[in-house]
Amino acid sequence: MSADRREWPLYEVFVRGKRGLNHVHVGSLHAADDAMAVRHARDVYTRRNEGVSIWVVRADAITASSPDEKDPMFAPSGDKVYRHPTFYDIPDNVPHM
Numbered sequence: 001m002s003a004d005r006r007e008w009p010l011y012e013v014f015v016r017g018k019r020g021l022n023h024v025h026v027g028s029l030h031a032a033d034d035a036m037a038v039r040h041a042r043d044v045y046t047r048r049n050e051g052v053s054i055w056v057v058r059a060d061a062i063t064a065s066s067p068d069e070k071d072p073m074f075a076p077s078g079d080k081v082y083r084h085p086t087f088y089d090i091p092d093n094v095p096h097m
Contacts, residue, residue, distance in 0.1 A: 011041070037056040
């Protein structure tokens with residue numbers, strides 16, 4: 001591997017499948033720029049024509065919570081039961097719920 005290729009940024013790849021409603025993380029790759037990352041993601045992660053949309057995100061642009069912070073991060077929502085859709089009737093004509 002050349003020195004230039006080793007310096008390419010890391011991208012995280014998300015693909016939405018033909019039957020899916022959301023993008024799912026499928027892997028990572030290195031690319032010189034965003035356009036190359038999309039092309040490489042298409043070639044690597046949708047070889048069997050299973051995707052309809054690809055997102056690529058530079059890994060250094062992602063900010064995430066730590067699993068160690070899960071209790072203080074998510075515990076406050078536990079006492080707000082009104083945020084959970086268990087109290088609502090969803091009409092039959094509302095798709096994808």
